[in-house]
Amino acid sequence: MKSRNTFRKRILAFITPSLAYAEETPQESGLVKAIDWLKQNQKTDGSWGIDDKAFVATSEVAGYLEKNNLLPDNLQKTVTWTENLEILNNDI
């Protein structure tokens, strides 16, 4: 559980630096839970979301994590997934 606590503190420190050790607001608890859910629900190939929605969902999630320097290990897997994406030709 030690690593879990460290993670929680990092998220909190990012959200509200001054309140990292103070009592959490509902917003903060919600955010911590949500980011944790994303961490747990990344697919093994590094993406998020299903089928044709995966690209949009993954870019939205990864864009946010990258910008805020969160979950770097998970992001590394996403980079690999993105690099292996097959570019479909959608011309009709």
Next chain:
Amino acid sequence: MTADANTDTAVLQKAVGYIVNRQHSNGSWAFNGDGDSNISLTAQAAIALSSFQAKTNLTSSDLQTAMRRAGEYLVSLQKTDKTWGTDEESIVDTLLSYRAVLNTVGLDAVDSVDTSILGVQNTDGSWYGNPYITALAIKSLNERQDMPNAKINSIKLLKNVNGTNTECYSYNAYETFEIQADSTYSNTEAKLLYFVKLKDGTVVAADTEGQPGWNTRSSLPGDYVVIVQVKDNASGRILTAAEKQFVITPSFKVGTVILTADPQNTTVDKPVTVSTEATLITEANIDKSLNLKFFVTNSSTVIATENKTISCKAEEGVNILDFSSFTPDVTSAKDYSIKIEVFDGENKISEGETICKVLPPPAPTRIDATQSLDKSVLYPGSDSVTAQFILKGEGVPEGPQRNPIDLVLLLDNSGSMSGTPWTKTKDAAKVIADMIQP
């Protein structure tokens, strides 16, 4: 695109221009041309514009208007709980619009939305088990975190009357007021933004010579709103905003009447035809029809007269009118008075006058001066006029009059004067001889 600090600003500006041009008049955007307005697309466009402004610090009245209109469009579609729906289909609209409204209209309009968003979070931490929605929800909740406190306590509109500022909320056309906002904010670098919302919903920056204020000019009579926003410098979020209503009352005033005669003067025995022109400068926000009485008199004898009815348009502050020309009698020196009287119905509201002179014959030897301007009216703002002065000599100058004298030249031709002294003496004597008048 705006996430990358190094992206070429020129490329971004072009993209922002494209987005602004594609906005519908109700403030929304649609996926194709004039198609149906789309809430999440409108929200995303507003977020993009706001992000551009926060990152580049570039702004314009068009951009401000686009953002404010987008925000107001979204606010107009809020449900009673202030969201745009919280079920799986509509939550994306809420998550994006929440951020868009925070960035364009301010917190007050979406105060309780984060509670509604948290209300539909699953116990596992996700929203609808969907990573895309979850990521958007995280961004929305983040947007509100650490939002500095800001409050606008009051907004006053001040009119300068004889050097003293007086609170006033009713204005005529072409009146200027100053905006004074009392605000408090903490923990942040913020700036105050001032706007006037016009009757058609357009938002314009309220700025007179660098100071918060506005001139009503010919804006239509009606109810108007001053909007003051406190904008966080770093994030671009509107921390708070407040409004103050004011009224523009119907008004019509003739500011100045300028009469010009061309030529302005002539001289005896030089017949001319004098053409006349009147310039009416109005300060008005309503159209009005005016009766003009024009007459030319010479010592109480009316020699020319003309009546005209013109319709003055509020947005055209300058009306230029030609009146009939007349031919002054040039057998002797006299003055012609040219007058115009401006009537609103039966009431005389303004008048103008100029004099056309027949001057006595000039001295045969003289310098004539004429002047001309390449336009008769200068417009407010930056304008220029070229003035030309022509000086022309007439007649033959007379020589100076002298009293007659007897002049005898006596030259020393002795040996000591030989050479240069004698040559110079002869030259001097010739100069004197040349100056002798017949």
